[in-house]
Amino acid sequence: MGTRLKVLSAFKALHRTRMAVFKDDDAALTAARLKINEEFRKNKNETEEENIKKMIKMGSDVEVVLRETVIQMEHKGNNTLLLRPRESLLLENVPYCDQPRKES
Structure with missing residues (x-):
């Protein structure tokens, strides 16, 4: 794939991830x-091929960090937060289980 297509692909991936991660939060979506x-x-x-590759790598790393670590929270009152995790962030935290895990 050409460099231009890789840059556009990274750009689109970041925006898709932004839309999923900050869903229903207009201020965060805009920022x-x-x-x-x-x-x-x-x-x-930028025309230096090596620098472009580094920036594409950084963009894809940022996309992974956003997708895998950011969780939405909303202030609901004094000392109260509402946590809104995405389905992909909910991991089974059981070291051993006799039942097979649900395939995702």
Whole structure:
């Protein structure tokens, strides 16, 4: 795959992940969109192949971190938070189980 397609693929993956991770949070969706677009715009004139590969790698690493570690929380009152984890973050935390695990 050409470098241009890899850059566009990383850009799209970041935006798809942003939409899933910050679902129903307009402020976070907007901030993430602006930051992604700003970083890609800032480096759009880069021609050094090695630097482009490093930036693509960084973008894919950021996408993985967002997808696997960010959890939404909402303030509900004094000292109260509502946790809204995505289905993909809910892991079975049982060291041994006689029953086979549900395939995902």
